[in-house]
Amino acid sequence: MLERLSWTRLLLELALFCFPALLLGLIFGYLSWLLLASVLVALAWNFYNQLKLSHWLWVDRSMTPPPGHGSWEPLFYGLYKMQQRNRHRRRELAILIKRFRSGAESLPDAVVMTTIEGNIFWCNGLAQHLLGFRWPEDNGQHILNLIRYPEFSQYLQQQSFLKPLTLHLNNERFVEFRVMPYSEGQLLMVARDVTQKRQLEGARRNFFANVSHELRTPLTVLQGYLEMMSDEALEGSVRDKALSTMQEQTKRMDGLVKQLLTLSRIETAPSIAMNQKVDIPRILGVLQREAHSLSAGNHQISFRVNEDLQVFGNEDQLHSAVSNLVYNAVNHTPKGTHIEISWQQTPLGAQFQVSDNGPGIAAEHIPRLTERFYRVDKSRSQQTGGSGLGLAIVKHALSHHDSRLEILSDPGIGTRFIFTLPKRLIVPATSIDNKVKMGE
Known part of the structure; x- marks a missing residue:
């Protein structure tokens, strides 16, 4: 194993160069000249090795150093080992930089x-x-x-x-x-x-402001009548009016709370499994009776339903979506309006559509209709008990089913609310036929 140079090794090497000159000088004389010649040979040999080293460092640049002898061998080997260590450190540094950049990119x-x-x-x-x-x-x-x-x-x-x-x-x-x-x-x-964070903070502030505003009116009415009852005894028509108004406002608050709970439940629901069969025709059959009862003959309501068209999804969420669209059509259109509800299969999937020939909605309102508490006609919403949460519920329920609500409206002509469930969510007809046979 090679070791580093020492004075002893250098002196021994010099002695090897001078020994022949010393021997010949003792025999033939001219000792000083022979010693000078030996020193010059040693100097020439060192110059030669320096040239070899310079050629390797600047010209050759190969991985292995040239062969060295004597005191130059540990120098060549030491430079080679130092080069290996530097190369290894460069590789480690390159890997470290690559990892840092890869982590920073992630x-x-x-x-x-x-x-x-x-x-x-x-x-x-x-x-x-x-x-x-x-x-x-x-x-x-x-x-x-x-x-x-x-x-x-x-x-x-x-x-x-x-x-x-x-x-x-x-x-x-x-x-x-x-x-x-x-x-x-x-x-x-x-x-x-942090755009989304700012938007969420703004939505939270607006939500609390809207909820406070929505609850303030019914609570004020209830508080007023309760104070009247505590101050004096109400009888006759005054008492009946007070009770009717308090019941109406209580019902309004109850509806608001139920819609808030429904919206919260849909928003916080995890990803749903799309393996539950939802019988939309049966749901629409129940909604048809409820819509006629809610309209009390003030609207012309017609249903066009494909009785064999069922889908996979979450029944509660899809029920909330279709019921809110039907109730909105009845509650927010004037008397005499013709309302048509359609559930049909199209090349794109299962399509649900609610259309009316009412007054329509101005274009500037359409992008905001699915926002919480947003209402086009606030005065009419107060009369009908609307809270502005129905379409927000529809929007979030459809998002879990890879669908979205499309709103088309022309002022003075009418409005259409449409959503289409993907074809992959349609229950195959063979599955429905087998279910009917088992029921028989």
Whole structure:
């Protein structure tokens, strides 16, 4: 095994060069000249090995060093081992960098690495998508040239990154920025899209405001009549009116609470198994009787139902969807309106449609109809007890069945509410026939 050089080995090697000269000098004389010649030979031999080393390092660059002898052998071998260690470290560093970049690309946030001055030297793919960076074109760019917002510039200049900065970008997204020192002279910036979080916070605030508003009116009526009853005895028509109004408002609150519970149950329901057979024709048969009773002869209601068309899905959710659409048509159209309910098979799947020839809905209202508590005619909704939750229930129930509600309306002509369940959810006719035979 080779060992590092030592003074002893170098002196022995010099002695080997000088020994022949010493021997010949003792025999033939001219000792000093022979010793000088030996030293020159040793110097030439070292120059030769230096040239070999230089050629290997700068020209050859092969993996293995040239053969060395004497004191040069451990030098060549030592350089070779050092080269192997450096190569191994480079491989480990490359793997580490690859893992870091792979992990950064997998993060759900945009990651940007900059110098302390703000020059970008790396970013992940989400930064390119969320912040509009181009890579590698933006390599070396100053980050303030790409994110041009006064608040962001001030945030970087303050060099106080204890709290995140949230910006409303030009692409209508809310982005939360966090900056932290990464290593000496470098900064790591993490940008997170918090648009959905902001929307949920806004929806929550609107929800509580709407619920408070919806409950305030009936509670005020009940409180007023209860105070009247406590102050004086109500008799006759006044008492009957008070009881009727309180019952009506109590019924309204009860309906609101039931719809809120239904909506909450549908929203929080896990992914449903699409193996339950739902007999929509039977459900529509019950709704037909209820719709005629609710209309009290004020509407012309007709049903066109394919009695053999059943689907797979969640019966409670589909019942909520179709019943809300039917009840809305009866409750929110004027007297004399013709309402048609259809359940038919189409090339796209099983289609349910409720159409009327009522006054229609203005185009600006249609995109918001499925929002909670949104009502086109609030005065009429108060008269009919509408809460603005029915279409929100329909929307979420259909989303669990890979379908969506389509609303078509022309003011003065009428409105159509349509949804189509995918063909894969239709129960095969053979399965229905076998069920009928077993029932017989």
